[in-house]
Amino acid sequence: MARVLQPFEFIEAAGVKEAVAALSQPGTRLFAGGCDLVPAIRRGQVRYDTLVSIMKIEGLSEFSSHPKVGVKIGAQVLLSRLVNDIWVGKRWAALHEAVEQLYPPHIRNMGTVVGNLCAAVNYYDVPVSMFAHRAVLTLSDGTTSREVGIDDFYTGGRGTAVGAGEMVTQIDLPPPAADAGSAFKKIYKARRRADDLHKINAAAYVALDEAKEKITDATLVIGCVGDSPLRITAAESALVGQVAGDEAFNSAAEMAVAAVQPMTDAGWVEEIRSDWIRILARDVLAQAASRALSRHDPAEDAHLAY
Amino acid sequence: MNDFAYVGKRMTKPDIYGKVTGEAKYTDDITLPGMVEGRILCAPVAHAKIVSIDTSEAEALPGVLCVLTHKDCPDIRFSRSTMAEALPEFAFTGERQDQFILTDKVRYMGDWVAAVAAEDITTAERALELIRVEYEPLPPVLDPFTALEQGAPVVHEDCADNIAFEMDHPFNCGDVEKAFAEADAVAEFSGVNSRQKHLHMETDVAIASFESDKRLVIYSPSQGPHLAKKHLTKRVFPDLDDGDIRWISPAIGGGFGARLALGVEPAAVLLARHCNRPVRVTTTREEDFQGYSSRTDMHQTIRVAATKEGKLLAIDQKIVSDSGAYLSHSATTSTVNMQKTLGVLKCDNIKGHLTVVYTNTPVTSGFRGYGNPEGAFVLQQALDRLAEKIGMDPMEFRLRNLKEPGDPSCFVPVTLEHTKLKECIDVGAEKFGWKDKWQGWDAAKEGRYRRGVGMSVLTHASGAGGFLLEHSSCVMKVLTDGSLNLIVSPCEMGQGIIGALTQVAAEATGLRYEQIRISTGDTDVTMFDIGSHASRSMLVIGNAVHAAGVKIHDQICERAVKYFEEHQVKLEASDIKVRAGEITSDKAPGVVIDVSKVAYDAIYDFGEGGSQLNASGSYLSTSHHPNHQAAFAEVEVDTETGQVTVVNYVSAHDIGRAINPLLVEAQMEGSLVQGIGFALTEDFVIDPETGKVLSDSLLTYRLPSTMDVPPMEHLLIEEPLEAGPFGAKGCGEAGLVNPAPAIANAIYDAVGIRVHSLPMSADKVLWALKHGTEEAPGQSRVSGQFL
Known part of the structure; x- marks a missing residue:
């Protein structure tokens, strides 16, 4: 049965490096929209002393879409940002439909696209559409970054390919074929x-x-x-x-x-x-x-x- | 045409500004000096003996003021339902008072084991974790039918057969068996509703504070604070008297019937007593799901019989209701199911029997509709089956069995005075296009997506006069600017009663709508009233307001005579009228006197006439003044996935007169959405092995979203009810009764299957499409979990 939240440290990291460095402390976790994390803490399923928000890091808010170039989604982009995007609607319709039908709808306004993927919950909708669109995730430790296809991102259970000292900074969707x-x-x-x-x-x-x-x-x-x-x-x-x-x-x-x-x-x-x-x-x-x-x-x- | 200034107009309700700007103060917004926070420890198992509770660690935590358990509670059992205080003794005798504030034994997962007060809420929360409870698990009984079996685990030791309540239909009549034997056609339908959650946005919360004069002040969002106060003194804390408590209901974050039961108030009072500080007790949404209240799931079988000409001969209903671990409202809601649901049509032979059973599941409660939606889901499908057997249009079948004025009514033993159900059906059917859309019982539908239409009719109450304590009183006073203070006790929980009463007050007094201010929610200020439920506020409280308003109007007229004399017009008070703040007379064309002048002079009269304009008004209702509704639904069923989409919905409501059509339509729209959730998406799931509520968040308990809401039309059939304020009847609950049966009947029309449990989710529909409904799989019989 869910509890009232206990107090925790809340750090707003200024850069990716600072964010992932903070993670080396035990009991620390990254925080974006909190849609999955906060209920889990309230239910006593997980316990963290420190949450590190990535929402103030510069350069993670990029969102762009173009039918010939693809979609770029930075780690801070909220799900609601995608709903009214004309090109996502027309050319990445699976993603559009997944986001549009999210239940309950408040998740769109709170949750990030990247967070929805990183939560690694097996019944979430957005990851399914991301598989269909062959998304590529960019993982960064603040200095170097690497790309991981979504097919290789999930490693079983609720595990992901995100290693120690890393975070997902961006998702890229390749452009669809002409027809x-x-x-x-x-x-x-x-x-x-x-x-x-x-x-x-x-x-x-x-x-x-x-x-x-x-x-x-x-x-x-x-x-x-x-x-x-x-x-x-x-x-x-x-x-x-x-x-x-x-x-x-x-x-x-x-x-x-x-x-x-x-x-x-x-x-x-x-x-x-x-x-x-x-x-x-x-x-x-x-x-x-x-x-x-x-x-x-x-x-x-x-x-x-x- | 009526010459009303406000009645029947689409006015904006005056309390809405505070609600949308965040200015309105809810219980959680209130902070009292020295107030501390309380939390309740909920049991993690469904059924267990409490061997020991060690509170020492929790008590030692800095900031903790007290930790209470069962041994600290008054040794008296009570029911959470406050309705007992509004019932006459004869009707009350069967209701068990069956729970303690903190329990002596765990009877459901979520049962209240201990309570903590601490300086802040996180400390209180940590203290809960430090309470060591040793449980001796007992086998739980999670299914009402299992609970009725010999040798089943016993939920309450003083109730060995687990039967919490049992009765026959209070208005059993005729000879049902004979009627069935003589009938041309007999049909039967059985089904069960799910435990729909109220999901008021404000979860259960209460503040209790003993003031220096030893009076207890309670802040809590109750739907009936006078009744709750009475119940608290009589059943929970018998050392307190009615006058010892002041109950304040601040802004209420939704009710839907849940606030008719005591929530955390007794625990807050207990904690406040022990720590001598004001205490606020808070609950979370998950606790609300696991423990607080929901609709009662009623397993029902209804048999009906008719002649081949379509005369309804007999109804026979059996109900087994799963009360959960404590009785609360489930006996009364199940009784109302028998009375209202079966009473919608004319029928001379009625038999009903009700058994309410204890199980180790969360407590159920009263819910908007109060038994009627639960019953209508089954009865209206049985009626459709009967119409099919005699090959009659289901609308025609209902039209042939309508009650007329003079027939016995249903809810209370009175004669039906006023019904416009026929007009509701006629107008609704016309708007819906029933004649074109209904293609007969054997209409062949083809293709993957099949459409069907269904209908349902209902009768509901405007209060329960003649049965409940249906009287109400109010006080009015007029200020120097011609504005009015109206002191009255409806509970504004979003339904708009404050706005509607403002319109009644403005119309009856002749004062300006914008200048009427309502004081409510404080039992020290308002006069006795049993609260907002049973769609009663408009009729009962509205009439009290009307009675007082007319007196104010007459006082203004009497005092206005002399102002007309200043205009050289000699008038009687009866020649004068007051409307929207202006005093005029047909006999003095062109003369307009503002009410503020009269009101000011009444107070600022240093001579002999000085007196503030004031009046009180009372009303006693002697009937339940039923309102009626017909509803028509069109659905589209995806035969490959089983998914049902409502594509069109039309209802027509017998409202008497709509004081504010905007608010009535809003009630219908809101209740349709809640009804679609009841019918299709809202699934309260209890784990059949552990008793844990699985759908314990809004992620897993699916409320309908805007995507689920079809185009809809809600028509108002207006012919004033003589007894109503300006002719109005109630409308708060009715709209939730018809959606489930109308949708269910439409599904049958589309694809020829009936689902026997709510919600009619895609998996159940698909299974029934493939295999029929006779051999339903996964029949656990627990709480709506069979097909």
Whole structure:
């Protein structure tokens, strides 16, 4: 049962170096929006004496988007900053949809994009869309930095590739192909016990050839089925070269079901889960392809969102 | 056309400015000199004996003033529900008083074991961690049906069968079995609602302070401070008398029925007594989820019978309610379910039986609608099944069984005087386009996304006159500028009653709306009233305000006679009228006297006529004056995922007269959103093995967001109720009753399945689509957790 917060030290670091240096003290942690951290402290799941805010560090607030260049998201950028961005909406629709449908909506106003990824919670929506967009994270110790693809970012459990004395300073999304689209969808389930499934989320990216017929590139990601979002690589490679249509998407969806390890829960939950994985996989692929065909503005079919 | 200055107008409610600017003072904003902070230790297990409590470490912590346990509490049991004090003895006899301030045995996870007062809240919090409690775990019983079995764990030692309350429908009538035997068609539906959370933004909080004259002052957001005060003196601290307590309800951060029960007030009083300092006790949102209160989950079966012509012959209802660890409101809400839900249509043979069961789950409570939404979810689906069996349009079936004035009403044993339910159905159906959208019981729907329509009707109360203590009084005084102080005790918890009463007062007195100030919330100042609940405030308190207002109006008229004489017009007081601050008469065209002149001269009269204009008004309600509503929902079901989206919603409400249509519509809009949450997204989940609430935050307990709210229209059917202030009836709760059954009936129309538990979430709908609802999987039967 949650408690009233105990007092803690709060340091507003002026630079990345100072922030990561402070982390060498035990009981210290970085703090951005606090959406995941503060409830965890209140519940007594974690305890920190010092929180180091990164929100005053210079140079981490950059946000830019351009269809030919990509999206840059600094570590301080709030989720709400993405919601009204026209290019994220048009060309990184999966990300747009994930952010737009965040529940509860207050998280958009408090939470950062980078923080949402670093929290490493397996049912979060934004990481799923980031997998579909092949995000690249920049990790820095204040002096040198290195890039890590999102596929390699999560290391099991709630672990990430962020090493000691490092922090994530930026996320980059590569530009989509000329005729490409993406989509994100999620669906909630009533939970019955602590470790029960309570959601499935999925995202896809589909690029078409010049004739807008055949698939030249695709990603398909399913969330809530493991420690971190799962790329369905078999389906992705099978889709390339196929005509973008029901047949290809249905078989990709079957591969998604096959790729997911069964849960240990009741059989009927397994059945619902498999159905949802199949349907969401097919839906996001179809939606992404439809957007690739039409360069559709996702705002116009917001009513189709789950 | 009415010539009202304010009634029926879309006025801005006067208290809104303080709410939106942050100026309004809530309990948590209040700091008393010397005030310390209190916290309560909640049990981490669902059922256990408390072997020992060692408070020595906690007491030794610097800054801790006292640590209290069960042995420090008055040796008297009470119920958190304060409604007992508003009920006549005959109605009260069955209600158990079953809990201590701090418990002698853990009966649910979250039960209150100890309380701490300390100089600051972090010290109090640390002290909680230093209290060493040795628990001897007992097997918990988490399901009402298991609790009813022989040999089940016993929640309360003096209640070996775990049955907290049992009764037959108070208005059982006719011969139900005979009616079923003779009927052309019989239908049945069973289902259970989930434990919807109130989720008032302000979590439970109270300040208790013993002043130097030994009086106890309590600051707490109660929906009925007079009743709460009475309950506290009679049941919790019998050494205190009614006059020993001054209860102040500051601004209230939402109620929805939760504030009809005592919360942390008894603990705050206990701590204040022991440490001789004012104490504020605070709770967190997670504690609110785990322990405080929610809607009672009522497992129900309703059988209904009709002739082939569509005459409703009989209703037979069985309820098993899961009260949680203590009784609180669950007996009364379940009783109201039987009375109001079954009483919506004309039926001569009614039978109902109710069993309220203790389990080791959090305590449930009263919630907006008070049993009616729980019952309507089941009854209105049973009625649809019956209409289907006789092949009749469900709207037509309801129209054929409407009550008319002169028929027996339902909630209290009176005759129905006023109903516009037929007009509600007609107008709502027209707006919704029911004739076009309803395509018959066997309409074939195809495709992945299928649309369907459903409807539901309800009757609800405007108070419970003839049953509860339904009287109210108020005081008015007019200041020299013609402004009015109105001292009255509704509880403004966001519903807008302050605004509506201001309109009634302005209209009745003839004074200006902008110049009416309401003093409320302080039991030393306001007159007795049982608080804001049961949609009663507008009718009962409104009538008291109207009664006082008319007196002020008449006083102004009498005093105004001489001012007309100054204009060489000789008038009787009855020739004069006061409206919006101006005194005029048809017999003196062109003469306008401002009320401030009369009001000023009344006070500043050094001669014989000096007296401030003042009046009191009282009203006693003798009926529940039911309001009615018809609602129509259109949904779209994704047959592949099971997801349900409400795409359109129309309701029509029998309001008598809307004092402020803006506020009535806002009530309907707000309750529809709460109703959509009840129907589709809000899922209160208790772990079936441990009794822990899993959905204990707003992250996991999903309230509807704006994305879930459809286009909606709320129509007001206005024909004044004679007994209402300017004809008004209540409207606070009704809007929450229809959404779940209307949506459920629409789902059936779309895809032909019915889900038997709320919320009707995607997984349940999908399972039912694939397998039917007969062999529901995962049937734990716990709290809405079966399909």
